[in-house]
Amino acid sequence: MSSLSPETKNKIAAVVKRYPHKQAALLPVLHLIQNEIGFIPEESQAWVAELLDLQPARVKEVVTFYTMFLEKPIGRYHLQVCSNLSCTLAGANDILNYLIDKLKIKPGETTADGRFTLTTVECLGACEHAPCMMVNCDYYGQLTPAKIDEILDGLE
Amino acid sequence: MTEKEKYLTSLFGLKNLHQLEIYLENGGYEAAKKALLEMKPTDILAEVKAANLRGRGGAGFPAGVKWGFVPKETDKPKYLCVNADEGEPGTFKDKYIMSHNPHLLLEGIIITAYCVGIHHAFIYIRGEYEMIAQRLEKAIAEAKKKGFLGQNILHSQFDLEVIVHRGAGAYICGEETALLESLEGKRGHPRLKPPFPASVGLFNCPTVINNVETIANVPFIILKGAEWFTRVGLPKDGGTRIFGVSGPVKKPGIYELPLGTSLKELIFTYAGGMREGKKLKAVIPGGLSAPILTAEEIDITLDFESLVNAGSMLGSGAVIVIDQETSMLDVLRVVSKFYAHESCGQCTPCRIGVSWINKIVNRLAQGGGQPDDLETIARLAAAIKGKTLCPLGDAAAMPILAIVEKFKDELLGSTKH
Numbered sequence: 001m002s003s004l005s006p007e008t009k010n011k012i013a014a015v016v017k018r019y020p021h022k023q024a025a026l027l028p029v030l031h032l033i034q035n036e037i038g039f040i041p042e043e044s045q046a047w048v049a050e051l052l053d054l055q056p057a058r059v060k061e062v063v064t065f066y067t068m069f070l071e072k073p074i075g076r077y078h079l080q081v082c083s084n085l086s087c088t089l090a091g092a093n094d095i096l097n098y099l100i101d102k103l104k105i106k107p108g109e110t111t112a113d114g115r116f117t118l119t120t121v122e123c124l125g126a127c128e129h130a131p132c133m134m135v136n137c138d139y140y141g142q143l144t145p146a147k148i149d150e151i152l153d154g155l156e
Numbered sequence: 157m158t159e160k161e162k163y164l165t166s167l168f169g170l171k172n173l174h175q176l177e178i179y180l181e182n183g184g185y186e187a188a189k190k191a192l193l194e195m196k197p198t199d200i201l202a203e204v205k206a207a208n209l210r211g212r213g214g215a216g217f218p219a220g221v222k223w224g225f226v227p228k229e230t231d232k233p234k235y236l237c238v239n240a241d242e243g244e245p246g247t248f249k250d251k252y253i254m255s256h257n258p259h260l261l262l263e264g265i266i267i268t269a270y271c272v273g274i275h276h277a278f279i280y281i282r283g284e285y286e287m288i289a290q291r292l293e294k295a296i297a298e299a300k301k302k303g304f305l306g307q308n309i310l311h312s313q314f315d316l317e318v319i320v321h322r323g324a325g326a327y328i329c330g331e332e333t334a335l336l337e338s339l340e341g342k343r344g345h346p347r348l349k350p351p352f353p354a355s356v357g358l359f360n361c362p363t364v365i366n367n368v369e370t371i372a373n374v375p376f377i378i379l380k381g382a383e384w385f386t387r388v389g390l391p392k393d394g395g396t397r398i399f400g401v402s403g404p405v406k407k408p409g410i411y412e413l414p415l416g417t418s419l420k421e422l423i424f425t426y427a428g429g430m431r432e433g434k435k436l437k438a439v440i441p442g443g444l445s446a447p448i449l450t451a452e453e454i455d456i457t458l459d460f461e462s463l464v465n466a467g468s469m470l471g472s473g474a475v476i477v478i479d480q481e482t483s484m485l486d487v488l489r490v491v492s493k494f495y496a497h498e499s500c501g502q503c504t505p506c507r508i509g510v511s512w513i514n515k516i517v518n519r520l521a522q523g524g525g526q527p528d529d530l531e532t533i534a535r536l537a538a539a540i541k542g543k544t545l546c547p548l549g550d551a552a553a554m555p556i557l558a559i560v561e562k563f564k565d566e567l568l569g570s571t572k573h
Binding site: 018019020021023024025026027028030031052054058061062065066067068069083084085086088089090121122123124125126127128129130134137138 | 233242243244245246247248251276282283284285286287319321322323324325326327338339340341342343344359400401402403404408409410440444474476477478479482486487490491493494497498500
């Protein structure tokens with residue numbers, strides 16, 4: 001697929017070789033595509049299907065099963081706020097409401113400038129730092145409104 | 157437990173322990189050397205069996221017994237899958253092992269693979285732990301360079317490749333057969349058992365699946381022996397557990413303690429007790445799937461048997477502490493929302509039942525309660541329990557039933573108009 005960089009293509013070729021059956025490389029290949037493009041467009045799904053000898057529907061059913069895989073572009077910073085129990089006990093609802101008010105978007109939405117997408121997620125495995133969220137692949141814990149201001153101000 | 161009795165986490169304070177050089181300076185890979193150069197696979201299996209090392213992921217199945225189920229004579233390749241999915245809400249212990257001491261996990265993998273005759277191991281790590289996955293990749297590259305992985309490890313003629321495989325945000329993939337499906341590049345739909353993975357697992361080949369913490373215990377059993385291991389823990393339940401405490405306690409975090417430690421002590425001594433002004437209401441003792449205990453029920457020891465006798469389970473060792481101000485309806489809302497979201501959709505009782513319960517709870521939370529709501533929830537939960545392919549159905553039904561049963565009076569308040 002022309003829109004992928006040679007670097008990503010090389011990484012994909014290497015990852016496919018690691019598995020005894022190339023179909024097993026589907027998840028890592030999808031991760032690599034999403035890392036570069038930001039989501040997994042239909043044409044990439046078709047390309048992956050051909051690469052791994054899979055029916056396009058098999059790729060689609062995997063993309064739609066796993067919550068981390070996205071079919072549409074999102075904001076530059078993906079704010080994922082944990083809504084599970086330990087975080088709820090530590091005030092995750094207030095944290096979410098603060099972000100909703102601050103960014104003027106609801107969970108599942110992206111700000112008009114394309115900077116932020118807000119989503120709620122299930123347990124992130126950082127309960128000792130509750131309430132927590134991820135901003136792209138970085139973890140932030142012990143969130144307070146002041147700390148959120150600081151984190152968001154620190155982003156480009 | 158004194159600092160000296162810890163072994164899994166005792167080196168965590170060392171700077172750059174994740175680097176091979178530092179790990180080697182602190183006795184790293186000595187167990188692998190002993191296992192590969194001085195022991196036969198059958199000796200290792202006997203030692204791990206005698207140690208009564210029970211699985212640290214949730215089910216608590218004895219690791220040595222599991223390994224023993226793998227056929228010795230087979231034409232097929234055998235695989236090891238390390239379960240690093242760590243999706244059980246409240247659980248964050250494996251993250252510490254992998255980020256602080258990735259080589260300990262690799263050393264455990266080497267010994268396990270050598271014992272069972274495996275040459276390909278996969279670490280299935282949850283997608284969100286991307287940074288930790290990168291750390292593991294680096295550790296694997298370092299180990300390979302120094303001859304601890306790859307071909308002819310330590311000149312023992314034993315070969316092993318380890319591959320890190322990231323999930324993509326699906327709780328169900330922590331279930332061992334869903335993990336296998338996911339590793340094969342499919343949706344994480346659990347398989348019907350039997351056949352068990354030990355005979356028909358990854359790519360239809362014999363497969364061992366163990367949790368990160370379980371594997372991390374193996375090098376210590378090899379170095380110090382089964383007798384020591386059962387002395388640290390309990391005879392039937394050897395070693396320590398890394399408990400993760402979260403909720404309104406003064407010191408949330410991980411605590412490595414011997415099996416058999418009191419739950420009360422864990423919360424009030426190790427985790428510092430409740431935060432200022434907070435009073436204990438209930439405890440979920442083994443991850444969100446473990447049935448809740450009331451404040452009056454926490455005077456028990458943390459081991460598999462005691463928790464089962466108390467009507468709950470030790471699970472992943474994740475202890476979630478709940479305070480008096482928390483509404484149990486809100487807990488029920490979070491619990492039912494989680495399982496409704498994470499049901500893979502394969503079995504009808506789980507797919508429909510948990511969502512149905514969640515809808516009722518949401519209606520209750522919005523003040524639209526009806527008199528028979530609690531009975532309906534209990535009836536639906538009972539219709540899920542034991543009627544699904546995998547344990548997710550039970551994992552949803554059991555905590556819901558326990559909350560409804562133990563906090564009936566409080567919840568009844570929400571059912572009135």
